[in-house]
Amino acid sequence: MEEFKYILIFGLLHSLTYLVFSLGFSLIFGVARLPNLSYGALYVFAGYATYIFLTQLGLDFSLAVIASTLLTATTSFAVGEFTIKPAMKFPVSVFITTMAVAYIFEEFFRIQMGLRPVTLPLYSGTTTVMGVPVSNHWLLVGLVSLLMVLALLLFLFKTSIGRAVRAVAESWEESMRLGINPLKVLRVTFLLSGVYAALTGILLTPLKALTPGSGWTPLFTAFAVVVMGGIGNVLGTVIASLIYGFTEQLVTYMLGGGIARVVPLVLIVLVLVFRPHGLFGRGE
């Protein structure tokens, strides 16, 4: 019973973080129809940026968070402008360029910061939820994630720019007929996904130590979630994150953390075998 509650609470909290991170990833994936493989590197980038702002520049925590979020968004924008947009005509190129960007960041941090894990300030203390002690930081992460999801939904469904994003994700040609400039929309998604990668990076770094290569696991999680939910399908992404989060917690609890690493792989392969267009995607 205790374990059940534990899995329920942490499964939910993990699912929320996966959801936020995946939504940022699926913004670009939905609009450009191509994955940004450097998305995980942006998560790491934000973590290190905050760390440097705090320890080396001695900035105030909230100031450091804002500064590194802005910096990450700008970087994401630059990555999009210079390595995604010019390469989009030829899909293979986008894989190569964004993968290269990811490794440039990884190597850069490996050279500059070393392999020793780095961490950020933790919101301390624990609160008992349904009889299970949960660290306050996790609760904060859950709350902020929830707010970010809601903010994105409001943006996508209630603002004109958000509607343009959805229109372009639906059909590039159709949206151009409606007078939308897909390239402008793409820029918006570069910026926004940078913000989402940054905030997740800053929130999760205190819980999961940060090393130069820690961006890959979140990237694959996001990819697994988006593939499962169907590219560009928001509701699908929500459900897929829940499936993913709970599966992972369950596997970790029953078989250990080592095996849990294989979860994204197994889920992606299963989806590809049985539902190539996602659990909720309509077939081509």
Added chain:
Amino acid sequence: MGKLLICDNVTKRFGGLVAVNRVSVEVSRGELLGLIGPNGSGKTTLVNLISGVLAPDEGRVLFEGRDITKLKPHERVALGISRIFQGMRVYPYLPVYYNVELSARSVFKDAKLARSKTIWALTTTKLLAETLELPANLTPYKIKMVELARALVTNPKLVLLDEPFAGLSPEEVSEVIEIVRKLNGNGLTFIIVEHKLRYLMKIVGRVVVLNEGRKIFDGAPSEAVNNEEVSRVYFGVV
């Protein structure tokens, strides 16, 4: 002898949109059938269903009496259904020769047979002088010929042409028509998709008219012109 092709109540939906709605069409051997309808009426979708690029949500497709609904496009090519796509569709970085030969090679296991088939198809479409060119250096008419050659090289029994006259000059259109007529005279069956009736009137023996995914007419071209519903759909377009 039975029909060459039977579409039996085929339906294809895209989300909420019913692109092809319970359409039944029968095609006899040696026919030259026109498939017309306004933009977005489902012509290309029907071609995709026959060639296997799309699978129908309901209904069956029969070819020479055999149910081919579940077969993949390349399997249908091997059975004798060839198609050309709407617009210009060729491999941009392969010379004309390979654009044609690869299809032959995948249907005929004998390399020598495939090669001589290719030469035959290139001769029929008057492309022998361009065998080594890349598509980028060809006129739209020549590109259409490459596509036609590729459709012919696999020894088809039925050829589906999706808007083959688009972008061609009137002289070029009559060249295409002449080739089609000649092949049809030798017994090859064609389904020609066109947006406008005008070109087809003179050459096809029968037309099927689609509107919003439904078949609204099936009969002689001369009757189509006098049909009330067809005229309404085509008001000012015929």
Added chain:
Amino acid sequence: MSKLVFAKPSKIKKVRKLLPSLAVVAIYLALPIMGLSGFWIDVLTRVNIFLLITLSLDLYSGTTLYLNLGVPFTVGASAYAIALLNRYLGIPVEYAILPSAAISAVLSFAIFIPSLRVRGAYFSILSLLLPIILAGLVTSQPFSLYLGGEGGISYPPLFFSYARTLPARERLFFLSASYFYISAAVAIVAYVICYKVAYSDFGFMMRSIGQDELLAEASGIDTFRVKLVGFTASSFLSAVAGALYAAMRPPVTADVFIPANTLVPSLTAVILGGMGTVVGPAIANHLTLITYEVLWGVLGRWRIILYMCLLIVLVLLRPQGFVFYLYLRLKRAVSTKISRLFEGA
């Protein structure tokens, strides 16, 4: 149609054209006996083995344009197969090379089948994911117990039992030189096979998939089968590379799964040399890797960043020259084919 275009190049002319390249290869093969230092012989051995990876990448990804970022998985799987066959079954590496390569190729084939069925981005992302997950697995509980963890698995390298009988002075040279010649022989054979395949009808079918997969499928090509065969053949090449490398350079560690070690140099070579041309990537393989080795002393880890930047710039520029070269090569292939046909008639 002009007769000139269809003229078949004579045999003698062909051989004469090949002479310069044969001379270069001969000089290359003579390097170890001409007193090249042991260090550089080892570097060239590595470069020879990398040629297999480069060819493997070019053969499949260069033609179908399905980017296989999972090469480190295939390389690593066969390397670990060598180590595990030795550790648990006591099979000496000499006999384990081919079985390990086969195991790894079959494993890659099995994992990638579902993603070969669907068009689009899935294949590349799955391929990127695999090696990184495996690298994590190898070093984490409970797998690290069986797979050697961080330290990897060690075993006696190729020919070691024989080398031990030699006097100490000759031992190192014997190992270096024999590794060099084995890797060179395998590389040359692989090159010739890849060249033949890439410019065969099958090779062109792979290219047609890269240029318009739907068109290929709709005009009669069994694209799934072509991808499957092409992918498996290409995986086998990578797998041989992994097995050879592991056999020569124990211990095997999780480092083989790191793309910066086993993918980046080859990917750069393929892009630099011109995708799908085989000749270009093969030449670029030797140039980039030897430079990569030289740069280690100068730049250290920064060389990876440099190569990544180079990769981005190359991909974005995609020099037309290489495409043009491919086109010339195609023209020749077609004209010989047609002339042969007329000859037979």
